[in-house]
Amino acid sequence: MVRHGGRGGWHGRVLGAALGVTAVAAAASVWTAQADQTGDGRARAGSSASPSAQGGAQAAGADTAAKVSVTIAHASDHGARGVNITIDDGPDPVWTPQVLQVLRDNGVKATFCMVGPQAKAHPDLVRAVVAAGHRLCDHTVSHDTAMDHKSQAYQSQQILDAERMITEASGGVRPMYYRAPGGAFTPYSRSLAASHGMRPLGWNVDSKDFERPGAAAMVATVKREISNGPTVLFHDAGGDRSQTVTALREVLPWLKQQGYSFGFPVR
Secondary structure (H helix, E strand, O other), rough: OOOOOOOOOHHHHHHOOOOOOOOOOEEEEOOOOEEOOOOOOEEEEOOOOOOOHHHHHHHHHHHHOOOOOOOOOOEEEHHHHEEEEEEEEEOOOOHHHHHHHHHHHHOEEEEEOOOHHHHHOOOOHHHHHOOOOOEEEEEEOOOOOOOOOOOHHHHHHHHHHHHHHHHHHOOOOOOOOOOOOHOOOOOHHHHHHHHHOEEEEOOOOOOOOHHHHOOHHHHHHHHHHHHHOOEEEOOOOOOOHHHHHHHHHHHHHHHHOOOEEEEOOOO
């Protein structure tokens, strides 16, 4: 199983080489009767959630009376023809404004999964995201794709410190979702996030933009895989994101032409 983001670029500079992966969780989706989680937070159609995955979330040590579901969200609040655009790893002073402009030009709202120190360094961008009507998502402090192998204390620090940084940078607007780096969810991290009002957030379509395969390849990936489900993954940080900006300019109008509308992940 390969997690998005790889081992180079921004993630590599911050964290070094990423380790292996394990993560379990499941979420219902209006696009699939039942969805089974792969290790990287994507939904796999055709099977139901295991009892152990559901039950494990209740043993997390956080408040079990979670404000939102502990299962990983994939569905759109716009229903079966809704699409959730999600933007990871920022904000970035070069690329986030360009992504915001493309979204504005197309009348699209998105969910921005922010890394805590990036948010702290660029509060003006966090507030611009909020002011434009987009939603915030906690993407941890260090973007450690091996955090599912770390202690609960470490996971807690990564999630809650990032939540605080993002909330402070936004002027008091809290993240509504939590996306584990590379999909490295654990029952504990899902339950902890949910107890703080942040729905764990997966994805159905990985544009592969982190690998910079070319804008045409990214667009082709989204067109080919959008039938897998509504939540699409892009990035606005981690290096040159010019291909992402170009791909968004093409794929957003195409999705509209196919009869899709743009919403947010279910909570």
